[in-house]
Amino acid sequence: MTASYLVRRLGHAFLVIFVVSLIAFQLGEVIGDPVTAILGLEAPESARVELREELGLDAPYVVRYAAYIADAFTGDFGMSYKAQRPVADVIVERVPATFELAMVALIISLSVGIPLGVVAAIWRETWWASALMTVSIIGVSLPTFVIGILLIFAFSVNLGWLPSFGRGDTVMIGGWSTGLLTPSGLAALIMPAISLAISQVALVARLVRAEMLEVLRMDYIRFARARGIKDRVVHFRHALRNTLLPIITVSGIQIGYLIAFAVVVEQVFQWPGLGTMFLSALTESDIPVITAFLVLIACVFATINLIVDLLYAMADPRVRLSKG
Known part of the structure:
Protein backbone atom coordinates (compact mmCIF):
# COMPACT_ATOMS: atom_id res chain seq x y z
CA MET A 1 0.00 0.00 0.00
CA THR A 2 1.48 3.35 -1.05
CA ALA A 3 1.91 6.16 1.44
CA SER A 4 0.18 8.60 -0.90
CA TYR A 5 -2.98 6.45 -0.95
CA LEU A 6 -3.02 6.29 2.85
CA VAL A 7 -2.52 10.05 3.11
CA ARG A 8 -5.36 10.67 0.65
CA ARG A 9 -7.78 8.46 2.54
CA LEU A 10 -6.82 10.03 5.88
CA GLY A 11 -7.32 13.47 4.32
CA HIS A 12 -10.79 12.49 3.14
CA ALA A 13 -11.69 11.19 6.60
CA PHE A 14 -10.53 14.37 8.35
CA LEU A 15 -12.37 16.50 5.79
CA VAL A 16 -15.63 14.65 6.49
CA ILE A 17 -15.21 15.07 10.24
CA PHE A 18 -14.37 18.77 9.83
CA VAL A 19 -17.43 19.46 7.66
CA VAL A 20 -19.74 17.58 10.03
CA SER A 21 -18.31 19.43 13.02
CA LEU A 22 -18.94 22.74 11.26
CA ILE A 23 -22.53 21.77 10.44
CA ALA A 24 -23.11 20.45 13.96
CA PHE A 25 -21.77 23.63 15.53
CA GLN A 26 -23.91 25.76 13.23
CA LEU A 27 -26.94 23.61 14.06
CA GLY A 28 -26.34 24.36 17.71
CA GLU A 29 -26.65 28.06 16.91
CA VAL A 30 -30.18 27.76 15.58
CA ILE A 31 -31.60 24.86 17.56
CA GLY A 32 -32.62 26.93 20.56
CA ASP A 33 -31.42 29.14 23.37
CA PRO A 34 -29.66 27.09 26.06
CA VAL A 35 -29.97 29.96 28.52
CA THR A 36 -33.75 29.85 28.26
CA ALA A 37 -33.69 26.04 28.48
CA ILE A 38 -31.68 26.19 31.71
CA LEU A 39 -33.22 29.21 33.47
CA GLY A 40 -36.69 29.29 31.94
CA LEU A 41 -38.62 32.21 30.50
CA GLU A 42 -39.20 33.91 33.83
CA ALA A 43 -35.52 34.40 34.70
CA PRO A 44 -34.37 38.04 35.09
CA GLU A 45 -32.21 39.54 32.37
CA SER A 46 -29.24 39.95 34.69
CA ALA A 47 -29.17 36.21 35.40
CA ARG A 48 -29.47 35.46 31.70
CA VAL A 49 -26.54 37.75 30.83
CA GLU A 50 -24.42 36.27 33.61
CA LEU A 51 -25.11 32.68 32.50
CA ARG A 52 -24.44 33.56 28.85
CA GLU A 53 -21.03 34.95 29.83
CA GLU A 54 -20.35 31.91 32.02
CA LEU A 55 -21.10 29.53 29.12
CA GLY A 56 -19.01 31.61 26.72
CA LEU A 57 -21.97 32.29 24.44
CA ASP A 58 -21.21 36.02 24.27
CA ALA A 59 -18.00 35.43 22.27
CA PRO A 60 -18.01 35.76 18.44
CA TYR A 61 -18.99 32.70 16.42
CA VAL A 62 -15.54 32.16 14.90
CA VAL A 63 -13.82 32.39 18.28
CA ARG A 64 -16.22 29.88 19.81
CA TYR A 65 -15.84 27.44 16.92
CA ALA A 66 -12.04 27.65 16.96
CA ALA A 67 -12.01 27.03 20.71
CA TYR A 68 -14.41 24.11 20.27
CA ILE A 69 -12.22 22.42 17.64
CA ALA A 70 -9.08 22.95 19.69
CA ASP A 71 -10.69 21.41 22.78
CA ALA A 72 -12.29 18.56 20.78
CA PHE A 73 -8.88 17.39 19.58
CA THR A 74 -7.99 16.80 23.23
CA GLY A 75 -11.26 14.98 23.93
CA ASP A 76 -12.83 17.93 25.72
CA PHE A 77 -16.32 18.65 24.33
CA GLY A 78 -17.22 21.07 27.07
CA MET A 79 -19.77 20.82 29.87
CA SER A 80 -23.30 19.60 29.44
CA TYR A 81 -25.63 22.51 30.14
CA LYS A 82 -28.25 20.25 31.67
CA ALA A 83 -26.18 17.69 33.56
CA GLN A 84 -23.41 20.14 34.52
CA ARG A 85 -20.87 17.41 33.82
CA PRO A 86 -18.23 16.94 31.11
CA VAL A 87 -19.88 15.88 27.87
CA ALA A 88 -17.25 13.17 27.36
CA ASP A 89 -18.32 11.53 30.65
CA VAL A 90 -22.00 11.67 29.66
CA ILE A 91 -21.25 10.03 26.30
CA VAL A 92 -18.96 7.35 27.75
CA GLU A 93 -21.75 6.27 30.10
CA ARG A 94 -24.14 5.76 27.17
CA GLY A 275 -29.97 7.96 20.95
CA THR A 276 -32.07 8.86 23.98
CA MET A 277 -29.26 11.12 25.18
CA PHE A 278 -29.30 12.94 21.83
CA LEU A 279 -33.08 13.42 21.76
CA SER A 280 -33.04 14.63 25.35
CA ALA A 281 -30.29 17.10 24.46
CA LEU A 282 -32.38 18.36 21.53
CA THR A 283 -35.39 19.11 23.73
CA GLU A 284 -33.20 20.82 26.35
CA SER A 285 -31.02 22.75 23.83
CA ASP A 286 -27.94 21.09 25.32
CA ILE A 287 -25.69 22.23 22.48
CA PRO A 288 -22.39 20.66 23.67
CA VAL A 289 -24.04 17.21 23.83
CA ILE A 290 -25.71 17.66 20.43
CA THR A 291 -22.52 18.68 18.64
CA ALA A 292 -20.45 16.00 20.38
CA PHE A 293 -22.92 13.29 19.35
CA LEU A 294 -22.92 14.39 15.70
CA VAL A 295 -19.13 14.59 15.61
CA LEU A 296 -18.89 11.15 17.24
CA ILE A 297 -21.15 9.63 14.58
CA ALA A 298 -19.08 11.31 11.85
CA CYS A 299 -15.93 9.83 13.37
CA VAL A 300 -17.51 6.36 13.44
CA PHE A 301 -18.53 6.52 9.77
CA ALA A 302 -15.22 8.04 8.68
CA THR A 303 -13.19 5.44 10.57
CA ILE A 304 -15.21 2.52 9.19
CA ASN A 305 -14.98 3.86 5.65
CA LEU A 306 -11.24 4.36 6.06
CA ILE A 307 -10.77 0.77 7.28
CA VAL A 308 -12.87 -0.58 4.40
CA ASP A 309 -10.88 1.46 1.86
CA LEU A 310 -7.59 0.24 3.26
CA LEU A 311 -8.72 -3.39 3.25
CA TYR A 312 -9.85 -3.04 -0.35
CA ALA A 313 -6.52 -1.50 -1.28
CA MET A 314 -4.70 -4.42 0.33
CA ALA A 315 -6.88 -6.93 -1.54
CA ASP A 316 -6.91 -5.18 -4.92
CA PRO A 317 -3.86 -3.11 -5.98
CA ARG A 318 -5.94 -1.43 -8.70
CA VAL A 319 -7.80 0.52 -6.02
CA ARG A 320 -4.76 2.26 -4.58
CA LEU A 321 -3.25 2.91 -8.01
CA SER A 322 -6.40 4.65 -9.19
CA LYS A 323 -6.46 8.44 -8.96
CA GLY A 324 -10.27 8.49 -8.63
Whole structure:
Protein backbone atom coordinates (compact mmCIF):
# COMPACT_ATOMS: atom_id res chain seq x y z
CA MET A 1 0.00 0.00 0.00
CA THR A 2 1.48 3.35 -1.05
CA ALA A 3 1.91 6.16 1.44
CA SER A 4 0.18 8.60 -0.90
CA TYR A 5 -2.98 6.45 -0.95
CA LEU A 6 -3.02 6.29 2.85
CA VAL A 7 -2.52 10.05 3.11
CA ARG A 8 -5.36 10.67 0.65
CA ARG A 9 -7.78 8.46 2.54
CA LEU A 10 -6.82 10.03 5.88
CA GLY A 11 -7.32 13.47 4.32
CA HIS A 12 -10.79 12.49 3.14
CA ALA A 13 -11.69 11.19 6.60
CA PHE A 14 -10.53 14.37 8.35
CA LEU A 15 -12.37 16.50 5.79
CA VAL A 16 -15.63 14.65 6.49
CA ILE A 17 -15.21 15.07 10.24
CA PHE A 18 -14.37 18.77 9.83
CA VAL A 19 -17.43 19.46 7.66
CA VAL A 20 -19.74 17.58 10.03
CA SER A 21 -18.31 19.43 13.02
CA LEU A 22 -18.94 22.74 11.26
CA ILE A 23 -22.53 21.77 10.44
CA ALA A 24 -23.11 20.45 13.96
CA PHE A 25 -21.77 23.63 15.53
CA GLN A 26 -23.91 25.76 13.23
CA LEU A 27 -26.94 23.61 14.06
CA GLY A 28 -26.34 24.36 17.71
CA GLU A 29 -26.65 28.06 16.91
CA VAL A 30 -30.18 27.76 15.58
CA ILE A 31 -31.60 24.86 17.56
CA GLY A 32 -32.62 26.93 20.56
CA ASP A 33 -31.42 29.14 23.37
CA PRO A 34 -29.66 27.09 26.06
CA VAL A 35 -29.97 29.96 28.52
CA THR A 36 -33.75 29.85 28.26
CA ALA A 37 -33.69 26.04 28.48
CA ILE A 38 -31.68 26.19 31.71
CA LEU A 39 -33.22 29.21 33.47
CA GLY A 40 -36.69 29.29 31.94
CA LEU A 41 -38.62 32.21 30.50
CA GLU A 42 -39.20 33.91 33.83
CA ALA A 43 -35.52 34.40 34.70
CA PRO A 44 -34.37 38.04 35.09
CA GLU A 45 -32.21 39.54 32.37
CA SER A 46 -29.24 39.95 34.69
CA ALA A 47 -29.17 36.21 35.40
CA ARG A 48 -29.47 35.46 31.70
CA VAL A 49 -26.54 37.75 30.83
CA GLU A 50 -24.42 36.27 33.61
CA LEU A 51 -25.11 32.68 32.50
CA ARG A 52 -24.44 33.56 28.85
CA GLU A 53 -21.03 34.95 29.83
CA GLU A 54 -20.35 31.91 32.02
CA LEU A 55 -21.10 29.53 29.12
CA GLY A 56 -19.01 31.61 26.72
CA LEU A 57 -21.97 32.29 24.44
CA ASP A 58 -21.21 36.02 24.27
CA ALA A 59 -18.00 35.43 22.27
CA PRO A 60 -18.01 35.76 18.44
CA TYR A 61 -18.99 32.70 16.42
CA VAL A 62 -15.54 32.16 14.90
CA VAL A 63 -13.82 32.39 18.28
CA ARG A 64 -16.22 29.88 19.81
CA TYR A 65 -15.84 27.44 16.92
CA ALA A 66 -12.04 27.65 16.96
CA ALA A 67 -12.01 27.03 20.71
CA TYR A 68 -14.41 24.11 20.27
CA ILE A 69 -12.22 22.42 17.64
CA ALA A 70 -9.08 22.95 19.69
CA ASP A 71 -10.69 21.41 22.78
CA ALA A 72 -12.29 18.56 20.78
CA PHE A 73 -8.88 17.39 19.58
CA THR A 74 -7.99 16.80 23.23
CA GLY A 75 -11.26 14.98 23.93
CA ASP A 76 -12.83 17.93 25.72
CA PHE A 77 -16.32 18.65 24.33
CA GLY A 78 -17.22 21.07 27.07
CA MET A 79 -19.77 20.82 29.87
CA SER A 80 -23.30 19.60 29.44
CA TYR A 81 -25.63 22.51 30.14
CA LYS A 82 -28.25 20.25 31.67
CA ALA A 83 -26.18 17.69 33.56
CA GLN A 84 -23.41 20.14 34.52
CA ARG A 85 -20.87 17.41 33.82
CA PRO A 86 -18.23 16.94 31.11
CA VAL A 87 -19.88 15.88 27.87
CA ALA A 88 -17.25 13.17 27.36
CA ASP A 89 -18.32 11.53 30.65
CA VAL A 90 -22.00 11.67 29.66
CA ILE A 91 -21.25 10.03 26.30
CA VAL A 92 -18.96 7.35 27.75
CA GLU A 93 -21.75 6.27 30.10
CA ARG A 94 -24.14 5.76 27.17
CA VAL A 95 -21.76 4.08 24.70
CA PRO A 96 -22.03 0.50 26.11
CA ALA A 97 -25.82 0.38 25.73
CA THR A 98 -25.81 1.61 22.14
CA PHE A 99 -22.78 -0.46 21.14
CA GLU A 100 -24.26 -3.71 22.48
CA LEU A 101 -27.59 -2.98 20.81
CA ALA A 102 -25.90 -2.27 17.46
CA MET A 103 -23.64 -5.34 17.63
CA VAL A 104 -26.48 -7.73 18.48
CA ALA A 105 -28.59 -6.21 15.68
CA LEU A 106 -25.66 -6.68 13.28
CA ILE A 107 -25.25 -10.32 14.30
CA ILE A 108 -28.97 -10.93 13.78
CA SER A 109 -28.98 -9.22 10.38
CA LEU A 110 -26.02 -11.26 9.11
CA SER A 111 -26.98 -14.62 10.62
CA VAL A 112 -30.51 -14.38 9.21
CA GLY A 113 -29.97 -12.30 6.06
CA ILE A 114 -27.10 -14.31 4.55
CA PRO A 115 -28.88 -17.72 4.67
CA LEU A 116 -32.09 -16.17 3.33
CA GLY A 117 -30.22 -14.58 0.44
CA VAL A 118 -28.40 -17.81 -0.38
CA VAL A 119 -31.63 -19.82 -0.33
CA ALA A 120 -33.42 -17.25 -2.50
CA ALA A 121 -30.57 -17.37 -5.05
CA ILE A 122 -30.13 -21.14 -5.23
CA TRP A 123 -33.85 -21.91 -5.44
CA ARG A 124 -34.79 -18.72 -7.26
CA GLU A 125 -37.44 -20.42 -9.42
CA THR A 126 -39.55 -21.55 -6.47
CA TRP A 127 -42.58 -19.68 -5.18
CA TRP A 128 -41.25 -19.48 -1.63
CA ALA A 129 -38.03 -17.82 -2.81
CA SER A 130 -40.19 -15.15 -4.45
CA ALA A 131 -42.17 -14.90 -1.23
CA LEU A 132 -38.93 -14.31 0.73
CA MET A 133 -38.00 -11.43 -1.54
CA THR A 134 -41.49 -9.95 -1.21
CA VAL A 135 -41.29 -10.15 2.57
CA SER A 136 -37.84 -8.52 2.41
CA ILE A 137 -39.35 -5.53 0.58
CA ILE A 138 -41.88 -5.20 3.39
CA GLY A 139 -39.05 -5.38 5.93
CA VAL A 140 -37.17 -2.56 4.21
CA SER A 141 -40.33 -0.46 3.84
CA LEU A 142 -41.65 -0.67 7.39
CA PRO A 143 -40.39 2.15 9.64
CA THR A 144 -38.34 0.96 12.57
CA PHE A 145 -40.63 2.55 15.16
CA VAL A 146 -43.65 0.70 13.70
CA ILE A 147 -41.81 -2.61 14.04
CA GLY A 148 -40.92 -1.74 17.63
CA ILE A 149 -44.49 -0.83 18.54
CA LEU A 150 -45.82 -4.05 16.98
CA LEU A 151 -43.28 -6.11 18.94
CA ILE A 152 -44.21 -4.38 22.18
CA PHE A 153 -47.91 -4.96 21.53
CA ALA A 154 -47.35 -8.65 20.76
CA PHE A 155 -44.70 -9.76 23.24
CA SER A 156 -45.14 -7.29 26.13
CA VAL A 157 -48.78 -6.24 26.18
CA ASN A 158 -50.48 -9.43 24.97
CA LEU A 159 -48.08 -12.23 25.89
CA GLY A 160 -46.10 -10.57 28.68
CA TRP A 161 -42.93 -12.41 27.73
CA LEU A 162 -40.51 -9.51 27.37
CA PRO A 163 -40.05 -6.12 29.04
CA SER A 164 -41.28 -3.17 26.98
CA PHE A 165 -38.68 -0.62 28.09
CA GLY A 166 -35.35 -0.20 29.84
CA ARG A 167 -32.12 -2.14 29.71
CA GLY A 168 -32.64 -4.54 32.60
CA ASP A 169 -29.95 -5.35 35.14
CA THR A 170 -26.35 -4.61 34.20
CA VAL A 171 -22.97 -5.57 35.61
CA MET A 172 -19.70 -3.66 35.46
CA ILE A 173 -16.67 -5.24 33.82
CA GLY A 174 -13.87 -2.78 34.23
CA GLY A 175 -15.43 0.49 33.16
CA TRP A 176 -17.96 -1.19 30.83
CA SER A 177 -21.55 -1.77 31.89
CA THR A 178 -23.12 -4.75 30.14
CA GLY A 179 -26.52 -6.36 30.24
CA LEU A 180 -25.40 -9.41 28.26
CA LEU A 181 -24.52 -11.30 31.45
CA THR A 182 -27.87 -10.95 33.24
CA PRO A 183 -31.19 -12.65 32.37
CA SER A 184 -33.17 -9.39 32.56
CA GLY A 185 -30.55 -7.62 30.47
CA LEU A 186 -30.75 -10.24 27.74
CA ALA A 187 -34.57 -10.21 27.81
CA ALA A 188 -34.62 -6.41 27.51
CA LEU A 189 -32.24 -6.53 24.54
CA ILE A 190 -34.26 -8.92 22.35
CA MET A 191 -36.99 -6.63 21.01
CA PRO A 192 -34.85 -3.50 20.45
CA ALA A 193 -32.24 -5.56 18.61
CA ILE A 194 -34.83 -7.25 16.41
CA SER A 195 -36.49 -3.91 15.63
CA LEU A 196 -33.16 -2.43 14.59
CA ALA A 197 -32.12 -5.54 12.64
CA ILE A 198 -35.21 -6.28 10.54
CA SER A 199 -34.57 -3.70 7.84
CA GLN A 200 -30.93 -4.77 7.72
CA VAL A 201 -31.92 -8.44 7.41
CA ALA A 202 -33.93 -7.53 4.31
CA LEU A 203 -31.05 -5.47 2.89
CA VAL A 204 -28.47 -8.22 3.45
CA ALA A 205 -30.77 -10.91 2.02
CA ARG A 206 -31.39 -8.96 -1.18
CA LEU A 207 -27.70 -8.09 -1.56
CA VAL A 208 -26.59 -11.70 -1.01
CA ARG A 209 -29.16 -12.93 -3.52
CA ALA A 210 -28.03 -10.46 -6.18
CA GLU A 211 -24.33 -11.21 -5.64
CA MET A 212 -24.93 -14.95 -5.50
CA LEU A 213 -26.85 -14.92 -8.78
CA GLU A 214 -24.02 -12.97 -10.40
CA VAL A 215 -21.38 -15.42 -9.14
CA LEU A 216 -23.41 -18.47 -10.22
CA ARG A 217 -23.29 -17.19 -13.81
CA MET A 218 -19.48 -17.06 -13.90
CA ASP A 219 -17.39 -19.46 -15.97
CA TYR A 220 -15.54 -21.07 -13.07
CA ILE A 221 -18.88 -22.16 -11.59
CA ARG A 222 -19.83 -23.77 -14.92
CA PHE A 223 -16.45 -25.50 -15.06
CA ALA A 224 -16.89 -26.78 -11.49
CA ARG A 225 -20.26 -28.26 -12.37
CA ALA A 226 -18.86 -29.73 -15.60
CA ARG A 227 -16.21 -31.53 -13.53
CA GLY A 228 -18.97 -33.23 -11.58
CA ILE A 229 -18.54 -31.32 -8.32
CA LYS A 230 -21.64 -31.59 -6.17
CA ASP A 231 -24.01 -28.62 -6.13
CA ARG A 232 -23.63 -28.27 -2.38
CA VAL A 233 -19.86 -27.78 -2.74
CA VAL A 234 -20.28 -25.42 -5.69
CA HIS A 235 -22.83 -23.30 -3.85
CA PHE A 236 -21.29 -23.06 -0.41
CA ARG A 237 -17.56 -23.52 -0.97
CA HIS A 238 -17.07 -21.66 -4.24
CA ALA A 239 -20.00 -19.32 -4.90
CA LEU A 240 -20.76 -18.20 -1.33
CA ARG A 241 -17.09 -17.54 -0.55
CA ASN A 242 -16.84 -15.09 -3.45
CA THR A 243 -20.14 -13.52 -2.51
CA LEU A 244 -19.04 -12.58 0.99
CA LEU A 245 -16.53 -9.83 0.10
CA PRO A 246 -19.17 -7.17 -0.66
CA ILE A 247 -21.15 -8.43 2.33
CA ILE A 248 -18.17 -7.75 4.59
CA THR A 249 -17.98 -4.24 3.17
CA VAL A 250 -21.66 -3.61 3.76
CA SER A 251 -21.36 -5.02 7.27
CA GLY A 252 -18.74 -2.43 8.11
CA ILE A 253 -21.00 0.37 6.93
CA GLN A 254 -23.90 -1.23 8.80
CA ILE A 255 -22.12 -0.75 12.10
CA GLY A 256 -22.10 3.00 11.63
CA TYR A 257 -25.68 2.95 10.37
CA LEU A 258 -26.93 0.92 13.33
CA ILE A 259 -25.21 3.20 15.85
CA ALA A 260 -26.42 6.36 14.15
CA PHE A 261 -29.99 5.26 13.52
CA ALA A 262 -30.56 3.50 16.82
CA VAL A 263 -32.05 6.83 17.95
CA VAL A 264 -35.60 5.83 17.01
CA VAL A 265 -35.39 2.35 18.52
CA GLU A 266 -33.90 3.67 21.74
CA GLN A 267 -36.70 6.19 22.05
CA VAL A 268 -39.41 3.57 21.47
CA PHE A 269 -37.96 1.19 24.05
CA GLN A 270 -36.54 3.88 26.36
CA TRP A 271 -33.13 2.30 25.89
CA PRO A 272 -30.53 4.31 27.86
CA GLY A 273 -28.08 4.80 25.00
CA LEU A 274 -26.69 7.57 22.84
CA GLY A 275 -29.97 7.96 20.95
CA THR A 276 -32.07 8.86 23.98
CA MET A 277 -29.26 11.12 25.18
CA PHE A 278 -29.30 12.94 21.83
CA LEU A 279 -33.08 13.42 21.76
CA SER A 280 -33.04 14.63 25.35
CA ALA A 281 -30.29 17.10 24.46
CA LEU A 282 -32.38 18.36 21.53
CA THR A 283 -35.39 19.11 23.73
CA GLU A 284 -33.20 20.82 26.35
CA SER A 285 -31.02 22.75 23.83
CA ASP A 286 -27.94 21.09 25.32
CA ILE A 287 -25.69 22.23 22.48
CA PRO A 288 -22.39 20.66 23.67
CA VAL A 289 -24.04 17.21 23.83
CA ILE A 290 -25.71 17.66 20.43
CA THR A 291 -22.52 18.68 18.64
CA ALA A 292 -20.45 16.00 20.38
CA PHE A 293 -22.92 13.29 19.35
CA LEU A 294 -22.92 14.39 15.70
CA VAL A 295 -19.13 14.59 15.61
CA LEU A 296 -18.89 11.15 17.24
CA ILE A 297 -21.15 9.63 14.58
CA ALA A 298 -19.08 11.31 11.85
CA CYS A 299 -15.93 9.83 13.37
CA VAL A 300 -17.51 6.36 13.44
CA PHE A 301 -18.53 6.52 9.77
CA ALA A 302 -15.22 8.04 8.68
CA THR A 303 -13.19 5.44 10.57
CA ILE A 304 -15.21 2.52 9.19
CA ASN A 305 -14.98 3.86 5.65
CA LEU A 306 -11.24 4.36 6.06
CA ILE A 307 -10.77 0.77 7.28
CA VAL A 308 -12.87 -0.58 4.40
CA ASP A 309 -10.88 1.46 1.86
CA LEU A 310 -7.59 0.24 3.26
CA LEU A 311 -8.72 -3.39 3.25
CA TYR A 312 -9.85 -3.04 -0.35
CA ALA A 313 -6.52 -1.50 -1.28
CA MET A 314 -4.70 -4.42 0.33
CA ALA A 315 -6.88 -6.93 -1.54
CA ASP A 316 -6.91 -5.18 -4.92
CA PRO A 317 -3.86 -3.11 -5.98
CA ARG A 318 -5.94 -1.43 -8.70
CA VAL A 319 -7.80 0.52 -6.02
CA ARG A 320 -4.76 2.26 -4.58
CA LEU A 321 -3.25 2.91 -8.01
CA SER A 322 -6.40 4.65 -9.19
CA LYS A 323 -6.46 8.44 -8.96
CA GLY A 324 -10.27 8.49 -8.63
